[in-house]
Amino acid sequence: MKAWQIEAFGALSPVQVERPAPVVGPGQALVRVRAVALNYRDLRVLEGSYDPRLALPFVPCSDLAGEVLETGPGVRRVKAGDRVLSSFAQAWVAGRPTQARLRSTLGSPLPGVLATHVVLDAEGLVHAPAYLPDEAACTLPCAALTAWHALVDHGALQPGQTVLVQGTGGVSLFAAQIARLLGATVIGTSAKPAGRATLHALGASTVIDRVLDPAWGKTVRAATSGLGVDHVVEVGGAQTLAQSLRAVSPGGIVHVIGVLSGARESFDVLPVLMNEVRMQGIMVGPRDSLEAMIRAFCAHRLMPIVDRTFSFDEVPAAFAHLRSGTHVGKVCVALP
């Protein structure tokens, strides 16, 4: 089998290697990988900033769509021939996160899926939605579930509420699509014309150029007649949190998801308590939420927005494209 592995942090690209084929054990499934979605997190794993103590060589990435080739003793959840997706946190099936569940994530600390074949616990797999090709289905385990877990599980998003999404990366566009699906109004920001066009196409009522309008929190409030938004899908981190707190309504939720502009910034806690703002940390989500989301996506045939799909031999170019920030939606790798 072939795999891409990180041999040195900071090299900005993994190295393609031949490895012995993995062997299934009890409770496990051998999966032939058909497509892998890249996430911003994978860039940080490559750099060594996500977990500098990760033992190298290491196969990165968490999100696969594939086909079960063989199952080990005791497996009932999947069978040979099934189309499957990986569950991001392998041991988080349902319920609250625990330290062990949060440490069971693919692509760090557990070995990742950027390989032609992987062996995973059958409990860490879900059935892929039949209506989606592999290159689109592989985007669901991390980016889509993060948006769903925030807005639906924690946020109990209601029709008629307003959701603010930042930028046009994977998480934000899924958040916009899920919000529209559930009858909410979407306000979006983007630094690029293609991103703003996509937000308009998805039905956003207000779209802001976040570069021309760095005080966009005020613009968002104005767009909601001064009320503020019910949900902020906060992916920017250090540079966006202050604006998010300006944009959110009293009693609203800031879903703390990403750190695209850094993780450390001092901010005024007073508006948080004075306005009863909820700040909700999100760490992707459990398997039962992934399955609930897939049922909803199947019912509405929601189409993930894939910016570009690269071949397995083009993995370095795929990471370079993700790093460039020019993408709108997901960047994927398709295997033969």
Ligand SMILES: NC(=O)c1ccc[n+]([C@@H]2O[C@H](COP(=O)([O-])OP(=O)(O)OC[C@H]3O[C@@H](n4cnc5c(N)ncnc54)[C@H](OP(=O)(O)O)[C@@H]3O)[C@@H](O)[C@H]2O)c1
């Ligand atoms: N906590 C979790 O469970 C979880 C799960 C998934 C992702 N994340 C995190 O969420 C963030 C987004 O992940 P992703 O995979 O969706 O990333 P991505 O697909 O790489 O999205 C990047 C896009 O975000 C926008 N952006 C970049 N810097 C920004 C800034 N300072 N302010 C606002 N927007 C900015 C840009 O869009 P425009 O050019 O259109 O503005 C950029 O193209 C990352 O920090 C990631 O680690 C967290």
